[in-house]
Amino acid sequence: MIRLDHVTKTYKGSVVALRDISLEILKGEFVFLVGSSGSGKSTFIKLLLKDENPDRGDIWVAGKNLNQLKSWRVPALRRELGCVFQDFKLLDNKTVGENVAFALEVIGKPRQVITRTVPEVLELVGLSHKLDAKPTELSGGEQQRVSIARAFVNRPRILLCDEPTGNLDPTTSVGIMKLLDRINRTGTTVVMATHDQHIVDSMRRRVVELSNGTLVRDQSRGVYGYGS
């Protein structure tokens, strides 16, 4: 589902964000991407989205070689990926329902599909009753659920999460993780960048650790760090 082959990414000013990363993530896997701030986790996610391009090495996502992907084909790639961020990225002037529907509207889905799938996915994240609420009226955990609903509403093959619990308290985070786990069980590949040690340790899933842009550990059913 995702494969990186000797991928190196350097930003302007010669900061090496990722150094010679090779990695394969299979369909349906749940992978934690761990490491301290600046270790290259966000760059990793941006490369998978083709928001950034690598200096060297090949990346395959959902069967596409990103180096050979024409720029006009990038939207098609992103329709197979769902994205969840630490800051939710919801539009405050739209209701919960409209925020989720927006993701379908702008890729030209017909109205019948939108009116059917939006309530379905809100049901999945447990926010059916908040359909007409504005994001500002919701708690952080609820906002992140809306964000996950929006990422998942088009049934992507891969869900990319960049610090999804970064702004949430531990109890709320557990709820979000349960939701991501449920989504993973539908066959969706989940890649989650985090430095939340408790979550990683309690889930016991595959852990990939980056340190200063280098892959230092790839462990199935791992924990956050050797010390814990």
Add this chain to the structure above:
Amino acid sequence: MGPRWRYLFGEVGTGLRRNLLMTVATIVTVTVSLAVLGAGAWTHFQVRKAQQVLYAQVEISMFLADDISPEQRTSIESDLVENPLVEQVIYESKEQAYENARQIFANDPELLEALRRDALPASFRVKLVDPRQFDVVASAFEGYPGIEEVVDQREILGPFFDIMDRVRDGAIAVALLQLAAAAALISNTIRLTAFARREQTGIMKLVGATNWYIRLPFMLEGITAGLIGSLIAGGLLIAADVLLLSGVKDQVDFFPFLTTAEMVRIIPILVLTGVLVASLASFLSLRRFLDV
């Protein structure tokens, strides 16, 4: 209306309202520039039409002496007819000249009052196969007994047309400067809109909306401003024709003015220019400010 269209029109409306002042400034600038361009186009087409009509009417006038004998006249006429450079010869007697003048100045009774019946000379109106051969024909007939003067009618009109052409060039130059200002305003409006909507466009890119889908509301915003401006400019042009020019047209009825219908045909040129400049300005600034 599907979600796609509702989204599009909603976005265009919101954008235009959000930057109302900028939008008004843009439309006014587009209007002024295209009105000036319209004036330039009017001058151009007016000169072309006048040249066509007036040059077809007259080319050379050979004014005859009042004391010309009938033999001299016949000999000039037969020489003219036999000349291979001459296409057509029309004789205009003193009476016909007077009648023609009466028609041309029908609206100017004072002038007619002063015009004596025998004031105008008789003449031959000569149409050449190639009007540029004037000098050859003129020198051949100048000094003929009975010919008072050979006049190239084109030379009378020439300076007038030259001035009109310069007016046209000036108008187009001013219009181009104004259009550049309009393009800058459109570009600036789009930059503001792009900034105001950066969250939304960011999400759109993320969920896989195509670049054209993201661009379209912005482009339509610019194009709407261009379209409205060009239509107002067209309206101003017609208003100027009806309100200002119609009086002159009645007074000077020998001059082939453009009809209102012919002026309406300038409007598509304005609309096309306005929309084209607006699309181009929008497209280029989007690439810069929106990165799509």
